[in-house]
Every structure is written in C-alpha cells, then in structure tokens.
Amino acid sequence: MLSFDLYFHQVRMKKGNSIQQFLQKCLENLRKEFTELKSSSVDQLMYVKEDLIIPHHNTFYDFIVTKARGKSGPLFSFDVHDDIRLLSDATVEKDESHAGKVCLRSWYERHKHIFPASRWEPYDPEKSWDKYTVSDKEAAKITVK
Numbered sequence: 001m002l003s004f005d006l007y008f009h010q011v012r013m014k015k016g017n018s019i020q021q022f023l024q025k026c027l028e029n030l031r032k033e034f035t036e037l038k039s040s041s042v043d044q045l046m047y048v049k050e051d052l053i054i055p056h057h058n059t060f061y062d063f064i065v066t067k068a069r070g071k072s073g074p075l076f077s078f079d080v081h082d083d084i085r086l087l088s089d090a091t092v093e094k095d096e097s098h099a100g101k102v103c104l105r106s107w108y109e110r111h112k113h114i115f116p117a118s119r120w121e122p123y124d125p126e127k128s129w130d131k132y133t134v135s136d137k138e139a140a141k142i143t144v145k
Contacts, residue, residue, distance in 0.1 A: 011025045011026060011029065013025070013060060015059070015060045015061045015064060016059055016060070016061050017059060017060060018056065018057060018058065018059050019047050019054050019055065019056050019057070019058050019059070019060075020042055020056035020057065022047065022060070023042045023045045023047055023056065023102065024042050026045070026102050027040065027041075027042060027045060030102075036104070037104075040104060042056070043056075043105075044104055044105050044106065045102055045103070045104060045105065046102070046103050046104070046105050046108055047100055047101070047102055048100060048101040048102075048103065048120055049070060049075050049076075049100040049101075050069075050070020050071050050072055050073060050075055051070065051071045051072070051116070051119045051120050051121070052070050052071065052075070052120070052121060052122070052123040053120055053121065053122045053123060054075075054100075054123050055122070055123060058123075060076065063075045063076050064076050066125070068123075068125065069128075071119075108120070
C-alpha cells in the first residue's frame with residue numbers, strides 16, 4: 001500500500017492504481033473542504049511530482065519498477081536506506097522523494113508563468129535530468145546533483 005498525505009488527509013493506494021484513481025480519491029477527500037472542487041472532475045486535476053506533470057494513465061507501479069527519476073531525485077522511493085545522520089557521512093546520497101502537488105489544471109494555466117508552476121513540465125520517461133539547476137536571475141545558481 002502507498003500512503004500520501006494531503007494537507008491533513010491521508011490517501012492509501014495500491015501500487016497498481018493509476019494516477020487518475022489517485023486523483024479521484026484526492027478529489028473525494030478535498031471536496032469537503034474546498035468548495036471550488038465541488039463541480040470539478042478528475043480530468044481537471046493535475047498531479048505534479050518533482051516538478052513534473054504526471055500523466056493520468058500511468059500507475060504508481062510503472063514508476064516504482066522503472067525507478068523513474070524526476071528533476072531532483074527519484075519520483076517514488078520506497079527502498080530502505082541507512083540514516084545519514086547516524087553514519088555521519090555527508091557523501092552518502094539520499095534517495096528522498098518530495099511530496100507531490102495536486103492542483104486544478106485551470107490554476108496551472110493561470111499561473112504557469114509564476115514560480116513554482118513555471119518550472120513544471122510534462123513527464124517524459126526518455127528525458128534525463130543529470131544536472132538540474134535552481135536559479136533566479138538575481139541570485140547565484142545552485143546545481144543539484
């Protein structure tokens with residue numbers, strides 16, 4: 001079972017579930033609190049993980065088996081690793097996966113020129129992000145390896 005936190009909600013999914021099924025459960029949970037979602041359908045939602053817009057037809061299993069990577073790390077990581085704090089070794093790579101975002105497609109269309117939506121792009125399994133740069137024109141560049 002996969003578990004996802006939505007604000008203070010938890011959604012449990014099986015690894016064979018599709019992103020669309022995940023979004024359907026999210027929608028059911030979030031409709032109670034967000035009136036703007038009452039008339040929304042799953043097709044109007046987007047799931048964004050590691051700055052990638054994840055297609056609805058993919059399953060979590062697809063990403064787990066292929067060890068799919070996002071811009072700044074693994075899309076989903078359920079492997080067990082040693083705790084770096086216990087090892088006191090900063091050279092050990094952490095395979096942490098960040099929380100995903102669920103948003104309305106209409107919100108994305110209105111805000112795609114503004115951070116963070118300006119960094120989002122459709123997931124492409126063929127693309128590799130060996131060097132992902134977080135930059136601001138006014139600030140120094142930071143490269144994540």
